[in-house]
Amino acid sequence: MATITFLGTGHGGGAPGRFQSSILLHTDGARILLDAGEPCTYSLLSRGFALDDLDAVWITHAHCDHTAGIPMLLQASKIRRRSRALPLGLPTHLVEPLKAWLRASFLPIEHLKFPLDIFTWKAGEAVTFQGTSVIPRHTSHLDRYQDELQDKSIESFSFDIQAEGKRVVYTGDIGGAKDLEPLLTEPVDLLICELAHLSLADLLAALASSKVGTLCLTHVVERDGLDRAGIRLQCSQRLDQVDSVYLPDDGEQIEF
Numbered sequence: 001m002a003t004i005t006f007l008g009t010g011h012g013g014g015a016p017g018r019f020q021s022s023i024l025l026h027t028d029g030a031r032i033l034l035d036a037g038e039p040c041t042y043s044l045l046s047r048g049f050a051l052d053d054l055d056a057v058w059i060t061h062a063h064c065d066h067t068a069g070i071p072m073l074l075q076a077s078k079i080r081r082r083s084r085a086l087p088l089g090l091p092t093h094l095v096e097p098l099k100a101w102l103r104a105s106f107l108p109i110e111h112l113k114f115p116l117d118i119f120t121w122k123a124g125e126a127v128t129f130q131g132t133s134v135i136p137r138h139t140s141h142l143d144r145y146q147d148e149l150q151d152k153s154i155e156s157f158s159f160d161i162q163a164e165g166k167r168v169v170y171t172g173d174i175g176g177a178k179d180l181e182p183l184l185t186e187p188v189d190l191l192i193c194e195l196a197h198l199s200l201a202d203l204l205a206a207l208a209s210s211k212v213g214t215l216c217l218t219h220v221v222e223r224d225g226l227d228r229a230g231i232r233l234q235c236s237q238r239l240d241q242v243d244s245v246y247l248p249d250d251g252e253q254i255e256f
């Protein structure tokens with residue numbers, strides 16, 4: 001049995017009553033933070049979760065609604081005397097800016113007092129960690145910046161996760177519905193999909209012939225006259241093959 005806890009479900013524009021993107025994946029073997037939007041440290045501690053118990057942090061992309069909680073998480077872990085290593089998975093282009101940010105915060109990595117094991121994602125290359133594996137899948141969310149900033153290492157990822165014999169897909173932020181296609185060619189037990197960078201109509205079309213057990217929509221932007229209840233109703237009515245549809249609030253948990 002594994003648990004997903006939605007620590008932050010807001011979109012990048014700042015959603016009243018919602019924190020920024022962060023999810024705790026808790027399997028039998030590992031406790032992994034998927035993205036570290038603010039205030040993930042507060043959210044973890046408020047739930048009685050010891051920061052020392054965190055086994056890894058996996059970051060999908062560099063936007064601050066997914067990363068701004070990293071320095072605070074590291075500062076709090078240092079103050080709370082973490083000693084064991086913390087693996088931190090990052091897009092390549094974020095490594096040096098993060099190190100500079102930490103130095104500016106008087107948290108240089110060498111002063112953390114625990115090993116911060118930074119590793120970088122390569123699209124399609126699986127990483128296995130204490131029984132949980134992830135294949136990072138490229139999304140087009142940040143592609144335009146590769147040319148604008150002339151940096152081909154700029155990349156955003158979805159996470160294709162195998163945990164407890166189940167396939168969990170966390171989209172992170174995508175560039176549009178076309179990014180969902182390669183993720184949905186095989187059955188998905190739990191799809192955690194953002195709904196800020198594609199319309200509900202595009203989502204419904206992308207999922208029409210998919211095999212998805214449970215659909216969780218996060219990062220939801222309400223538009224086209226539909227509120228969250230309306231979005232959920234549309235999904236439930238139009239996606240016969242999906243067993244359950246959730247639009248989780250911060251703090252909600254799903255077991256799988």
Ligand SMILES: [Zn+2]
Nearest residue numbers: 012063065173
């Ligand atoms: Zn975002």
